[in-house]
Amino acid sequence: MPARRSRSGPSHRNSACEPLAVPVAASFPRAHPVYQRIYVIVRSIPRGRVATYGQVAELAGSPGRARQAGYALHALPMDARVPWQRVVNAQGRISARSDPGQADHQRALLEYEGVRFDRRSRIDLDAFGWRPRVSCRRFGAECDRPGTGLLHLPVEP
Numbered sequence: 251m252p253a254r255r256s257r258s259g260p261s262h263r264n265s266a267c268e269p270l271a272v273p274v275a276a277s278f279p280r281a282h283p284v285y286q287r288i289y290v291i292v293r294s295i296p297r298g299r300v301a302t303y304g305q306v307a308e309l310a311g312s313p314g315r316a317r318q319a320g321y322a323l324h325a326l327p328m329d330a331r332v333p334w335q336r337v338v339n340a341q342g343r344i345s346a347r348s349d350p351g352q353a354d355h356q357r358a359l360l361e362y363e364g365v366r367f368d369r370r371s372r373i374d375l376d377a378f379g380w381r382p383r384v385s386c387r388r389f390g391a392e393c394d395r396p397g398t399g400l401l402h403l404p405v406e407p
Contacts, residue, residue: 281325284311284312285325287310288306288322288323289326291306291309292336292337293332294382295380297364298378299379300336300337300360300365300373300375300378300380301337301380302337302339302340302375303316303317303319303338304316304319305380309382316340319337334356335359335360338373342374342379343371344356344357357371365378
């Protein structure tokens with residue numbers, strides 16, 4: 251079984267959890283550390299699932315900064331191996347872009363992965379939303395509590 255990386259979760263400051271070491275994306279050494287954390291989070295979204303910009307920002311340690319997650323994904327080089335298409339807005343829609351062809355491209359990539367859109371071009375976040383495994387280390391014991399504690403991410407090759 252491969253080793254797993256750990257990542258500070260969004261609410262560890264307000265709980266009795268201890269943050270673990272924060273991995274950075276070695277493939278983006280020039281990127282700002284917050285952007286590196288965003289890329290690590292986005293790389294961990296499984297195929298056929300989506301996350302919101304706000305969710306990604308919160309998991310990257312920047313709660314309330316959904317736009318920052320969007321800026322980070324916009325700054326990706328064209329050949330980056332980060333599945334940017336798996337991040338959508340809080341309504342489950344593809345966000346508008348200056349190049350309208352990009353929205354169509356994102357939709358096609360998501361549909362190829364099995365994500366379905368309704369008649370209003372929305373994704374059902376209950377059906378296709380990503381729910382990462384989050385756990386909290388309290389007083390030497392592990393406990394699973396969604397939305398608090400520590401996010402365990404897979405090791406990048």
